Amino acid sequence: MVTHTQSARAGQRERAGEASGVAERSRPGLGQRLGGFLERSWRPFALLAALFVAWWGVTAAELVEPYLVPSPGDTFDAIAQRPEYFWEHTWTTTYETVLGFVIAIAVGVVAAVAMVQSSTLEKTLYPLLLFAQVIPKIAIAPLFVVWLGFGLGPKILVAVLMAFFPVVISMVTGLKSVDPEMLQLSSTMGAKSGQTFWKIRFPASLPHLFSGLKVAATMAVTGAVVGEFVGANAGLGFVILQANGNLDTPVLFAGLLIMSLLGVLLFVIVEWLEQLLLPWHASRRDEGASTTI
Amino acid sequence: MAGYAVEIDDVTVRFRSKKRDVTALTDVTMRVEPGEFVSIVGPSGCGKSTLLKLSSGLLPASTGDVRLFGEPVNGPRKDIGYVFQKAALLEWRSARKNILLQAEMRKMPAKEAAARADELIEMTGLSGFEDALPHELSGGMQQRVALCRALLHRPPVLLMDEPFGALDALTREQMNVELRRIWQETGTTVLLVTHSIAEAVYLSDQVVMISARPGTVAGVVDVNLPVERDYGPTMAEPEFAKATRHIRDHLGAAAAAE
Numbered sequence: 001m002v003t004h005t006q007s008a009r010a011g012q013r014e015r016a017g018e019a020s021g022v023a024e025r026s027r028p029g030l031g032q033r034l035g036g037f038l039e040r041s042w043r044p045f046a047l048l049a050a051l052f053v054a055w056w057g058v059t060a061a062e063l064v065e066p067y068l069v070p071s072p073g074d075t076f077d078a079i080a081q082r083p084e085y086f087w088e089h090t091w092t093t094t095y096e097t098v099l100g101f102v103i104a105i106a107v108g109v110v111a112a113v114a115m116v117q118s119s120t121l122e123k124t125l126y127p128l129l130l131f132a133q134v135i136p137k138i139a140i141a142p143l144f145v146v147w148l149g150f151g152l153g154p155k156i157l158v159a160v161l162m163a164f165f166p167v168v169i170s171m172v173t174g175l176k177s178v179d180p181e182m183l184q185l186s187s188t189m190g191a192k193s194g195q196t197f198w199k200i201r202f203p204a205s206l207p208h209l210f211s212g213l214k215v216a217a218t219m220a221v222t223g224a225v226v227g228e229f230v231g232a233n234a235g236l237g238f239v240i241l242q243a244n245g246n247l248d249t250p251v252l253f254a255g256l257l258i259m260s261l262l263g264v265l266l267f268v269i270v271e272w273l274e275q276l277l278l279p280w281h282a283s284r285r286d287e288g289a290s291t292t293i
Numbered sequence: 294m295a296g297y298a299v300e301i302d303d304v305t306v307r308f309r310s311k312k313r314d315v316t317a318l319t320d321v322t323m324r325v326e327p328g329e330f331v332s333i334v335g336p337s338g339c340g341k342s343t344l345l346k347l348s349s350g351l352l353p354a355s356t357g358d359v360r361l362f363g364e365p366v367n368g369p370r371k372d373i374g375y376v377f378q379k380a381a382l383l384e385w386r387s388a389r390k391n392i393l394l395q396a397e398m399r400k401m402p403a404k405e406a407a408a409r410a411d412e413l414i415e416m417t418g419l420s421g422f423e424d425a426l427p428h429e430l431s432g433g434m435q436q437r438v439a440l441c442r443a444l445l446h447r448p449p450v451l452l453m454d455e456p457f458g459a460l461d462a463l464t465r466e467q468m469n470v471e472l473r474r475i476w477q478e479t480g481t482t483v484l485l486v487t488h489s490i491a492e493a494v495y496l497s498d499q500v501v502m503i504s505a506r507p508g509t510v511a512g513v514v515d516v517n518l519p520v521e522r523d524y525g526p527t528m529a530e531p532e533f534a535k536a537t538r539h540i541r542d543h544l545g546a547a548a549a550a551e
Contacts (some may be wrong), residue, residue: 188351200383269331
């Protein structure tokens with residue numbers, strides 16, 4: 001026994017040695033973090049700036065007629081002249097998008113859980129889901145207007161329809177991706193199925209869910225705008241249609257710009273949430289051996 | 294009747310797939326005394342792991358009886374601890390919280406569970422790593438966490454399915470020494486599946502040899518080594534050489550090639 005404990009102590013010493021090789025670094029300060037952010041994100045910003053310069057260059061050199069492609073200045077002017085107008089319609093589209101996105105998440109997650117619980121239900125629902133996905137939304141949107149009128153209803157419905165498919169698919173994949181040995185282990189622990197779900201299956205599915213949410217976020221914006229195209233008196237889709245009718249390309253471009261920003265913003269929020277909720281996941285970890293520090 | 298910790302009586306296991314029926318185990322009979330350390334060795338695919346799944350009730354026997362402490366096993370048993378080759382840890386939980394998963398699932402009193410977890414963390418040398426996430430731990434450390442989780446509820450039977458198979462040779466030897474010590478300290482019955490004949494002989498009171506598919510008991514070797522086993526000296530014992538040689542001869546080239 002004596003020698004066994006001795007060798008175990010030796011093992012502990014070794015491990016302590018390992019531990020002493022780890023130096024705690026202090027948390028980076030605000031300046032450092034800002035620097036890190038700039039360092040990570042200057043490339044996309046540079047590309048964006050280059051695109052703006054190209055846009056400006058093309059219009060300044062009058063390579064195309066201004067009524068076809070307005071200059072960046074004209075586009076921003078269009079917004080600056082009527083800020084309330086743009087604010088109001090952006091808000092409408094944001095509202096429809098976010099509501100559609102949230103409903104899509106709720107419906108998608110519940111459907112995925114139900115489908116994973118029962119294979120009969122899965123076989124029954126899957127073709128229907130696929131059907132709902134392949135049917136062109138722009139084609140059924142007019143029907144929704146007939147059914148639900150010109151209000152928010154049809155826009156939210158199209159947004160939900162577009163966003164919820166990636167949610168379901170990613171969540172089903174996530175729930176099925178659990179290590180079968182983990183589930184066997186859980187049953188030897190006498191776990192109830194509810195316990196296994198909340199402590200193992202659900203958290204394990206979140207990384208998959210989030211990759212679906214990122215796709216869904218961009219889809220929701222498209223869905224809301226498609227809904228507005230078909231029949232609306234508010235929203236960015238309505239702004240674009242109206243500007244189109246008046247050949248007012250600066251307003252049209254402004255609408256497009258805001259719409260894209262909306263999609264990017266929603267995407268960034270989802271990504272930020274993912275980082276906050278799943279710091280343990282492999283795709284979210286800092287590069288351990290980063291040499292740039 | 295209740296004399297044996299694990300009793301497997303004339304058991305056959307058949308798997309039915311779409312294309313064919315596979316007999317994994319046939320006519321297997323083995324008994325494990327309480328507190329004994331028994332290893333199961335045999336070529337790949339001979340059904341060694343199936344034996345553990347049978348004992349835990351994760352898999353039903355096609356024919357024959359399985360009993361734990363005299364009680365027939367039908368359905369997953371709670372009075373066992375299970376360790377797999379993969380540590381199977383939850384990535385989002387720290388080492389300590391992974392160990393305590395056992396307590397949460399069983400709804401053990403929190404204080405008792407915490408005390409037991411501390412004890413096991415100390416025993417397995419995980420001190421200082423309690424708050425590390427699995428990906429921050431080495432393979433050996435992860436397996437220590439899995440072992441603590443399996444021992445948290447003081448199971449009378451510990452089932453280990455090639456627990457050190459994925460570790461490097463040196464870590465594996467170290468884990469062998471530690472497992473032997475932990476077994477002595479806890480007094481639990483251990484059923485270990487392994488590919489390593491040396492590991493089986495060093496750790497066990499008894500080694501059960503399983504033949505290639507369909508698996509059946511090819512022989513049982515009693516290991517007559519002293520209870521106190523220093524790693525190096527034990528390896529050099531004539532009895533150790535005799536036992537490993539006997540097993541190697543018995544299992545033939547199939548096992549030697551592993």
